[in-house]
Amino acid sequence: MDNPAIKAAKSVDEAFKILKKEESHAKSRALGEQVGRTLNEDSLQWMCNASAEQFDVILTDPPYGMGADEFGDSGGLAAGAHGYKDDAEHFHKILTILAPESYRLAKAEAHLYMFCDIEWFPDIKSALAVAGWWVFRTPLIWHKPSGMRAPWPEHGPQRKYETICYAVKGKRPVLKMAADLISFGA
DSSP states (O other): OOOHHHHTOSSHHHHHHHHHHHHHHHHHHHHHHHHHHHTTSOHHHHHHHSOSSOEEEEEEOOOOSSOGGGOSSGGGSOTTTTSSOOSHHHHHHHHHHHHHHHHHHEEEEEEEEEEEOGGGHHHHHHHHHHHTOEEOSSOEEEEOTTOOBOSSTTTOOOBOEEEEEEEEETTOOOSSOOOSEEEOOO
């Protein structure tokens, strides 16, 4: 009864709701502090050292291995502004670690969404399948009507979509049937 909010509650039910809300906020704060620390680490090293089976969903947007660090548009920034290498060699190094580690880190039933370049989709699909994931046979397409990417600004076309590899561990069901075409603004 040291907590003034609980002490001021008009009923046991209200006190219980206040207590549950405060517990939820404390858990969120602790998780936020933990995430803040991990953001400053090498993600591949972090994955290799993290405890197994802790995620229901893995959503990742690694470098695509398509030279985006050298695009003239670089998302509106100068070429090289990405701050990471985006060549085929680095992409394959990441995939070699990401595929088995993501499977290990996923709970017994989980989903994975990996943003990727269409060129590497077969490689990604194969690596994830070898790691144990059940991979959807075609990529999901994120349609971005207001997308402005132009890898060849002088020669076109503008890029208005991204591809996403979708995979399942343990045959985890979806909450609702959704289309394989997702349309949001960029």
